[in-house]
Amino acid sequence: MQVELVVFRDSTYPSSWINDSLGYPDKIASFFSNNAVKLVDADELKQFMVSSLEEGSSHQKLVVFSQDIVPKTIAENYYTTTTVREYLDAGGSLLWIGDIPLFYIGDEKKVDKAWQKGTPVNMLGIHPVFANPKRTVTFTKCGRNIGMKHKWSGTRPIFLDQGIQALAKSENFTCRYYYVDIEMRKGILRRFWDWVRTAKSISAGGFALEVSDREEVEKKVEKLRPHFHETHVNAWIKCFNKNHPYCGFYRIWDYEVRNLTSAMVEELFNIAQSISRRIARIGKLF
DSSP states (O other): OOOEEEEEOOTTSOOSSSOTTTTHHHHHHHHHHHTTOEEEOHHHHHHHHHHHHHHTOGGGEEEEESSSSEETTTOOSSSSOSHHHHHHHTTOEEEEESSOTTSOEEOSSOEEOGGGGTHHHHHHOOOBEEEEESSOOEEOHHHHHTTOOOOOOOSSOBOOOTTEEEEEEEEEEEEEESSBOOOOOTTOOOOHHHHHTTOSOOOBOOOOTTOOSHHHHHHHHHHSOOEEEEEEEEEEEEOSOTTSTTOSEEEEOOSOOSOOOHHHHHHHHHHHHHHHHHHTTOSOOO
């Protein structure tokens, strides 16, 4: 099976932790383009996903995001009734770096603070954690096999819920939960992932709909009850279609990149190639 790989890059749309002012999205896009990978803008990305849905070929597609704000062209609202979720449900694959996936939705004029509506939970079914890591991440066997080498200190992991395959983990000195309220046993500091193994689902708490900007999010998070010495997932895969178990949402590098080196960009390219081979089921990568 041939997998079609494209890179989303649109300079008229915003980015977050993959800093546009430092030229990082262009650095990524240029490397991929120089290696014969097609670049698509926001409108072309929409058409790419819609065409794959019409053709029934989403499971043969992989989109690498060179910027970490999803465009409004494929995220038309805050829930699962969006082009990007339909693409994932049909077996499509994405590779995401940087800020919390779908924390923001961008267009040519503004950035929609989608986190106010709980988009990571509502659209992707993931539960972000605001964490202070004790040390750099530890790769799982899956992470190593996919080609992950660059070490980082992850600050926006997620819960290891059902359906999540870990690529990298880390223990956090403190962490706080913005979208869910986790009740621990009295007097015992437990790791949430130990509990979630037996949980059929996670109940979401109230969303903070009135917070106005990112700084106020950080302030609110600081006021939440901290949890100590818990391990969460910093890089991961979530499959949305059981008929295509190697496809899905791939996320790495959950931190604000300050120095995007050439070696990191090359590693990102090699990871994308590994994912493409995995989707095509060439070799036993996992």
